[in-house]
Amino acid sequence: STLCTVTATQARRVAIFGGTHGNEMSGVTLVNLWTKNGAEIQRKAVEAVPFITNPKAVEKCTRYVDTDLNRAFTPENLSAPGGNNLPYEVLRAQEINRIFGPKGSPEAYDVIFDLHNTTSNMGCTLILESSKDYFNLQMMNYIKKAMAPASCLVLLNEHPLLKYSTSRSVAKHPVGLEVGPQPQGVLRSNIFEAMRVILKHALDFIELFNEGVEFPPCTVEVFRVLERIDYPRDANGNIIAMVHPNLQDCDWEPLNPGDPMFQTFDGKTIHYQGSGTVYPTFINEAAYYEKQQAFITTRRETLVASAIKKA
Numbered sequence: 195s196t197l198c199t200v201t202a203t204q205a206r207r208v209a210i211f212g213g214t215h216g217n218e219m220s221g222v223t224l225v226n227l228w229t230k231n232g233a234e235i236q237r238k239a240v241e242a243v244p245f246i247t248n249p250k251a252v253e254k255c256t257r258y259v260d261t262d263l264n265r266a267f268t269p270e271n272l273s274a275p276g277g278n279n280l281p282y283e284v285l286r287a288q289e290i291n292r293i294f295g296p297k298g299s300p301e302a303y304d305v306i307f308d309l310h311n312t313t314s315n316m317g318c319t320l321i322l323e324s325s326k327d328y329f330n331l332q333m334m335n336y337i338k339k340a341m342a343p344a345s346c347l348v349l350l351n352e353h354p355l356l357k358y359s360t361s362r363s364v365a366k367h368p369v370g371l372e373v374g375p376q377p378q379g380v381l382r383s384n385i386f387e388a389m390r391v392i393l394k395h396a397l398d399f400i401e402l403f404n405e406g407v408e409f410p411p412c413t414v415e416v417f418r419v420l421e422r423i424d425y426p427r428d429a430n431g432n433i434i435a436m437v438h439p440n441l442q443d444c445d446w447e448p449l450n451p452g453d454p455m456f457q458t459f460d461g462k463t464i465h466y467q468g469s470g471t472v473y474p475t476f477i478n479e480a481a482y483y484e485k486q487q488a489f490i491t492t493r494r495e496t497l498v499a500s501a502i503k504k505a
């Protein structure tokens with residue numbers, strides 16, 4: 195019940211992943227910085243390990259080399275034989291699973307923060323994979339309050355079909371950080387500093403938890419992934435319209451039935467045809483052209499988290 199305090203073992207082992215996508219420069223740069231000097235990420239009773247997850251992609255400053263690492267942590271991939279004949283990222287996923295997992299096992303790392311940038315105007319976003327992970331929900335509540343009046347939104351991807359097998363999913367408590375807008379291969383100081391501040395608050399929360407602080411029950415507003423919307427295409431699969439100027443950069447703002455959504459090259463407007471208000475995000479993300487995705491729709495929800503305390 196949400197009235198009981200849930201006890202959890204201390205979150206001692208924490209990893210900070212950067213370069214899961216090699217062209218998302220804030221995470222790559224922060225992880226490289228902290229690898230040289232870890233003072234900033236040190237906390238009492240917390241072992242925080244900075245780690246570049248896709249060094250080959252970082253070197254080439256590309257999203258991936260063979261296949262998207264942030265989709266590669268499936269049971270099939272993680273148990274695939276074949277060694278050096280496997281795609282680079284599948285091999286790398288197996289390696290990461292050995293170091294920080296195994297995924298789903300008691301030996302797995304407690305928390306993994308995976309640092310990403312988006313070309314979309316999403317601001318500070320935290321990504322969760324479960325609405326029932328009270329430790330993570332309490333952490334979200336703590337970070338949101340610590341960041342106020344600046345905003346930090348929570349995207350919940352629990353969708354049975356749209357959920358994917360992320361690098362951070364090897365941990366007991368996976369947390370994605372997604373900060374934008376920042377072009378691929380580019381560092382912007384505001385985006386870099388925003389990501390750094392989120393991580394500071396996240397590590398502070400873990401330190402407090404490990405010191406035995408009890409966090410009372412709380413509610414957290416999240417945006418739950420509903421649907422993936424593709425660009426309009428012709429019979430050959432070629433894109434025939436762009437994100438409409440009224441929608442461009444309007445991540446997290448309500449999109450209502452009948453609102454402009456796309457604009458064709460000859461100036462025609464295509465309207466949103468859904469049945470109710472949704473909150474679009476990842477609008478016109480560069481990396482999602484190859485995934486046939488113009489944006490995703492979400493629904494606002496309030497989740498309840500039990501009190502938590504270290505066992």
Ligand SMILES: CC(=O)N[C@@H](CC(=O)O)C(=O)O
Nearest residue numbers: 264310311312321370479481
């Ligand atoms: C733009 C981008 O790479 N976004 C991430 C989101 C996530 O980490 O869940 C991805 O698609 O893997």
Ligand SMILES: [Zn+2]
Nearest residue numbers: 215218310311
């Ligand atoms: Zn990314």
